[in-house]
Amino acid sequence: MIHEPERECMAKDTLAALQLEALQAVLARAYLHVPFYRKRFDEVRVDPDEVRSLDDLRRLPFTTREDLQANYPYGLFAVPLREVVRIHASTCMSVVVGYTRNDIKTWSELMARILVAGGVSKDDVVQIALGYNLSTGGFGVHYGAERIGASVIPTSTGNTRRQLKIMRDFKTTALVATPGYAAHLSRTLHDQGTPRGALSLRVALLGGEPLSDLVRREIQDRLGVIATDNYGLSEVMGPGVAGECVERSGLHINEDHFLVEVVDPKSLVPVPAGEPGELVITTLSKEAFPVIRFRTRDITRLFPGTCACGRTTVRMARVERRSDDILIVRGVKVDPRRVRELFVEIEGHASAHRILVERSGGMDSLTLLVGVEDSSDLDEVKTQQERLDRLRRGLSSELGLTVSVRLVEPASLVT
């Protein structure tokens, strides 16, 4: 099934004509309404009027996550706040994004495309185990599932036992979660000895963090589902940017709304077709928060050729690594620099530390190893315990995920 065949199966030249139209309009809007973009374009002396082809986009400067952060909170909005009906933010709250009523509508359609591509129909009972909060995941998928007319259960994240009870009792047929959480659910089921037949699950849509072949196989085997990967990021829209169809041979990019480039992360020159590089996205339809040549830092490559499903949109490889040091833990982006900042905020200075991400068993965990000088004062154990608690609470609440803190000898920080 294809949600919008007239948009997802367009001839290449028809698509290119639409992209050029939309690109010229979004550049005109960004130049007129966003001082940041106007300044940037002026600096490189490119008049958006001179963009006559899709290739001309390359003459415009890139936008980085740091640019977005520097314009916190509303500096890059292209419409007045009164037109904005929704505000989301990245996990560490350094980037704020807005949506107009139309943006929400577009988001629903694009997410509906991805759900349908992953095998979801209006007859499905969709359990959405993604956060319904400041992050974009839960809401985006929710709108898409409602758009299709599926029965939506907004379980949000956490409380594994309740999730599994709902999955059994409510006869969930489609699960939406991060790969790590889906793997955790499948393992818990397995440990409980619940037979696969006790579930009604058919498909799982996984996103928010990298999906490895191993984890996909485990989830598919244990849950008896077709598991598809999908990709999105809050700076660009949230989920809805790209997603696999049931062929599972690359993620179809919603190219009529997102213009993508793949560039060498060092030279920033486009890589030869099909080669890996950093994904760069320009939004073509976003009203409230357009981004022009946004460097995602995600490494991927574009697949040549057409897909057996009939969609003509270009496919990208699953994202397995990044071109920066941002860690993705359970769908949450963790910037090591932010951890250092928080350390300073909590303790006044940052002791030597290391961030340890363990992917043992699919469920990622983040541990902060803090080096302490050999403490002769054993009566300080209580103080140390308090310090650990303070760090753990502070980091967990600020980063939006559970962090363990361990004190170790400084020597063990060096590997």
Place this chain on the structure above:
Amino acid sequence: MPERKTNALPVAPAAAPAHVLRLRNLESGYGNLKVLRHVSLHISRGEIVCIIGANGAGKTTLLRTIVGLVRAQSGEILFEGRNITAARTEAIARSGCSLVPEGRQVFAPLTVRENLLLGATAQERREDRVPSEDQLARVFALFPRLEEREEQLAGTLSGGEQQMLALGRALMARPSLILLDEPSMGLAPLVAKEIFSTIRRLRDEGNTVLLVEQNARAALKVASRGYVLENGRIMLEETAESLLANRDVVRAYLGRDLDAEQAMDTGR
């Protein structure tokens, strides 16, 4: 109006390109004055697409450039897949692209019938031409009022009737694309409403229409998509429904919708 199906005006063969009209980076203007700046847009078969924009945004220039009355300075115009950027106006009209100009411009001293038959001359050299009388019958089916006034001089018609005549004259050429410039301008609200319901019928019968209108709300209600033109640039392309919901567009081009406000007030 399904009972009118038999009178449907002809549509182009299915093998034709997906876009009836495609503009790419079109620039035009008058002398040194550049009015349109790299306008790119498209119209698919059977669509009503509406251009909205303030006075002076370049809407009329856009239509006049498409039919070659104003020369494109750069860019290209593809009509039915053929590049017509440099074509002469008569050739463009003969190839099936009809402009209904602002202010009707019917031939006042001629009768309704004569006006309509003049419109048919554009299709005379086509291999698939139909007898003018057959085409006349189709137009009369769409506008019974014109049949009633068949022998009346066009100059004596009311404004609404003249607009119908201008539309009917364009249809006589059996166009695959109709360009409408401000069809409701200067008409009483009720008459304008009638014109819009005629446009809706044109669409139901498979015609493709590019509509330029000051009355953006009414235009968006019959259109499937719209482009917002500002200072000669396309600023927004959306479905008509989305444009009607876009508060910026509403404020800038649609004015207040007193009906809707009233409905909301009473709803409360």
